Amino acid sequence: MTALLVPPSPASPHEEGGGALGLAPITAGTYRAFLASHHGTNLGAAFLQCPSWADVKEGWHSLLLGWGPDPRAGRLSGVALVLLRQLPGTRKYFAYLPEGPVADWAAPDIDSWLGPLLEHLRAAGAFAVRIGPSPAYRRWDAALLKSFSHPGRRLGDVLASEVDPLGAAVGERLRARGWQRCGDDSSGGDGDAQPRHVFRVPLAGRSAEDLWSGLNQEWRRNVRRARKEGVEVVVGSAADLPEFYRLLRITEERDGFRLGRSLTYYERQYAALNAEEPGRMKLYLARHGGEVLAAHTMITVGRRAWYQTGASADHRREVRPSNALQWQMLLDAHSRGADVYDMRGVPSTLDPDERAYGLLRWKLGTGGQVVETLGEWERPLDGTANRTLYRAFQAYLNRR
Structure with a gap:
């Protein structure tokens, strides 16, 4: 750069x-x-x-x-x-x-x-x-979307829990000034580079007990299972990035996606963000029996925290290392005073038969909201x- x-x-x-x-x-x-x-x-x-x-x-x-x-x-x-x-x-x-x-x-x-x-x-x-632009456009509560999952259905088919008046107004202002939303038929663009639909867990004004009760039964059961099985969650260092990257490649192959980023990219990101502010980017590891089974990254700026990238092994998934990681990351974001925990992109499908729906279903279990940004x-x-x-x-x- x-x-x-x-x-x-x-x-x-x-x-x-x-x-x-x-x-x-x-x-x-x-x-x-x-x-x-x-x-x-x-x-x-x-x-x-x-x-x-x-x-x-x-x-x-x-x-x-x-x-x-x-x-x-x-x-x-x-x-x-x-x-x-x-x-x-x-x-x-x-x-x-x-x-x-x-x-x-x-x-x-x-x-x-x-x-x-x-x-x-x-x-x-x-x-x-x-x-x-930062304003949100629409929000759907997790409980609402769980009840509307159905073959062929998408987010836009469900009446939003909330429409943000500021987001709607900003969109109108931009259009009036000649801006076009990426991915619209008239824009000539190639779509958003950043996810338009994200999943956010509100933290402001909530206790740790509130966060726990906000998890659905499956999530609470999985976090308890991880504890019972002895899954240990620790914060790693730059030396653990190669192991994170190895697990990421396994995850990409298993889940059918390709981020296209190299180990060098993550090493550069980790170094740059933490040079700016120590602890800005953290690498969380879930260990079981001396082996790292999952690794997730979290970034914090001001009163916002993001779960950026997650990776996990193909084996011993029954001990639920990823649930253990996310619960600890939620607690750490809360203890640092974050107002929101952003789990980044989710698909717009509500079709349980589509492979991508599994990611949305997993994040819905934390009890947050799907947020459609202005894009x-x-x-x-x-x-x-x-x-x-x-x-x-x-x-x-x-x-x-």
């Missing part, structure tokens, strides 16, 4: 709450200080928007941007990690803000910060931009020429 240094664009100031709002490149230290501030914590940055994520992604340049009354002095109201992929044979870039920017999407005038952001990226040579949105910049470049870039990615 290389940082792309671009001077601040000479855009005219925008107004927010009566004060001039500027945008400029900022240092990683200034960026992290904002995330750790009260305002930054309330905005709830995803780990994909931490400065360290730029060091994880190879083949991309990066920008760290901040906007506010005086961004160079650290007076910020929002920040963004921008990943830039160069279109071969040109000096143009595709700009990607994974699960970002970190901004107040409820602000009455999103143009006050979105406008300067687009102007700056245009000046940096971007021909198109993709963003991942990712994109738009070319500056007319026909950049639209042509964007189509060429999509074709290039598809060939890769």
Whole structure:
């Protein structure tokens, strides 16, 4: 990863709450200080928007941007990690803000910060931009979805437990400004890079006893079984990543998916995130009889925790090592003060006959919610020429 240094664009100031709002490149230290501030914590940055994520992604340049009354002095109201992929044979870039920017999407005038952001990226040579707004769109409670599992049925067939008015409003605002949701027939895009449907367990205001009672009977039985069988859950280190990766390859083969990531990728991720903040990424191991049977990773930023990747062996599954791991990770996230435990992506199928439904069923047992995010949105910049470049870039990615 290389940082792309671009001077601040000479855009005219925008107004927010009566004060001039500027945008400029900022240092990683200034960026992290904002995330750790009260305002930054309330905005709830995803780990994909931490400065360290730029060091994880190879083949991309990066920008760290901040906007506010005086961004160079650290007076910020929002920040963004921008990943830039160069279109071969040109000096143009595709700009990607994974699960970002970190901004107040409820602000009455999103143009006050979105406008300067687009102007700056245009000046940096971007021909198109993709963003991942943070507001949720719809939520389904676990208990509701269990009762609606049926052959051929999907999430969209079930009336949501809750529709988030902010998410709906942000979607309307983006469409009115020429943004298109990735994967929509009219977008010309290739779908979301990050999962649109995720599973989240709310932790705020709940005790450990509440979390335990929130598990379904099968989960409680499996956690008890793991204890009875002597499954030991420990936090590993970088030295345990090769064993994690070995189990991940077994899991991919068993469950019929391929993440396409190397051991080096996970080693780089572990080093980068923990260099930024010790303990930001942890590797949990479940041991039984001296053997590691399962290994899961957890990432924590502010008051949010994510279960990112899980792996397990094919044998001795009856001792339930993965249930033991997840229960300990839930407890640890809760004890660290996390408001939510995000188990990341789930499929949209409610068909028990589909292989993918097994993952959803497993996560439903924790008693959380399926959350449909707003997904990712994109738009070319500056007319026909950049639209042509964007189509060429999509074709290039598809060939890769």
